[in-house]
Amino acid sequence: MQNTVQEIISFSGLGVHSAVFAQVSILPAAVDAGIIFMHKNFLTEPIVVGAVVPLDAMHATVLRQKSWTLSTVEHLVAALRMAGVDNAVVMVEGGYEIPILDGSAAPFFHAICRAGLVNQGMRKKFLMPRQAISFDERGGKKIYLKPLEDDTLSGSLFCDYEAVFNHYALGSKKMTGLIDQQLFKQKIAPARTFGFLEQLPFLRSHQLAMASSLGNTLVFNADEAINDHRIVDEWLSHKVLDFIGDLGLLPHPFTGYVEAAQTGHAFNRRIVEHYLTHPESWIVV
Ligand SMILES: [Zn+2]
Structure with a gap:
């Protein structure tokens, strides 16, 4: 409901x-x-x-x-x-x-x-792709969306997310499985924004990250995080959080399978763009 x-x-x-x-x-x-x-x-x-x-x-x-x-x-x-x-x-x-x-x-x-x-006593609506939809971009960016084949799973979001950073402390990590409320609460919601100390002068010179701090950002220098992680692989969890937020900009919650790698906000926007330009490729369930 x-x-x-x-x-x-x-x-x-x-x-x-x-x-x-x-x-x-x-x-x-x-x-x-x-x-x-x-x-x-x-x-x-x-x-x-x-x-x-x-x-x-x-x-x-x-x-x-x-x-x-x-x-x-x-x-x-x-x-x-x-x-x-x-x-x-x-x-x-x-x-x-x-x-x-x-x-x-x-x-x-x-x-x-x-x-x-x-x-509110009215059936909840989800949005699902009718068939597989994929987006690719240079640098290994990938999003692959697929419908559920089993009606009993309707409403579920399965995610296979890979984040890759050319950094000693990060590297390549995956989060795979059903994204339900429990997992979100424990493993995704607590993950803070992260950033790299060496990029801060550039960001500030473009009026970005003006209020970033060690309180709201997990900060990495060339070797390691300079503040404590809140959860294991917090940076990976934050990438998944950002992805879920961007996927949430469809008119209804997404249901289906997602494979995503190396995504960012500028790339994730293509999901909503696809929905708005190809609504016939999506189904409300
Ligand atoms: Zn974020």
């Missing part, structure tokens, strides 16, 4: 890239409303998740409306999807970037779970 949030859930903090303060409230929404982002300064221009292709941005997932853009939505979208929220209005006030909080999806996910959901 479709769910919305039981009560208003509020967050505030700095955007990791802009370092601008924003307040965010997650409000209940009607059946079939979907997830809708709104900004207090542009109330007549909602951003409906699934109706827009994210911008071609590398360091965060950015959604655009006519008069405004909203940055770094991915961790919140992953939390909403994995908590089982189908319908909600996310009202933003102040800045135009979702607060980074601790760099992970855990504060969003736990607050939504604490607030609880309301069963």
Whole structure:
């Protein structure tokens, strides 16, 4: 069944890239409303998740409306999807970037779970590809989406994710299996943003990562992480988190099999682009 949030859930903090303060409230929404982002300064221009292709941005997932853009939505979208929220209005006030909080999806996910959901009495909708869809790009980037063959698995997301970094402490790692709420809670939601110390001057010179810190980012120097990991292979888990957030920008939660390697926000956006340009290749189940 479709769910919305039981009560208003509020967050505030700095955007990791802009370092601008924003307040965010997650409000209940009607059946079939979907997830809708709104900004207090542009109330007549909602951003409906699934109706827009994210911008071609590398360091965060950015959604655009006519008069405004909203940055770094991915961790919140992953939390909403994995908590089982189908319908909600996310009202933003102040800045135009979702607060980074601790760099992970855990504060969003736990607050939504604490607030609880309301069963809206209408069947939940999922989106599944009708046949295999694949995307490739130079550098080994790959996304392969496949429908479920077994109706009893409907609603499930199976993921085979590979992250590869040419770095002594990272290398190549895989996460494989069913992505359910329990796995998300324990192994994916707590994973913080990660970055490389040597890239920080470049990012800052482009007004990016302006509020990144050792509190919200797992930072690697040339050899190792300079702060403590929160979970094993936190960086791999964060890649999966970002992927789930970007996959969550389809109009309904994705169900099916995913094989993905070396993905990033600028590549993941092709999934939503494919849905919007080839809706006949997708089925609502
Ligand atoms: Zn992220």
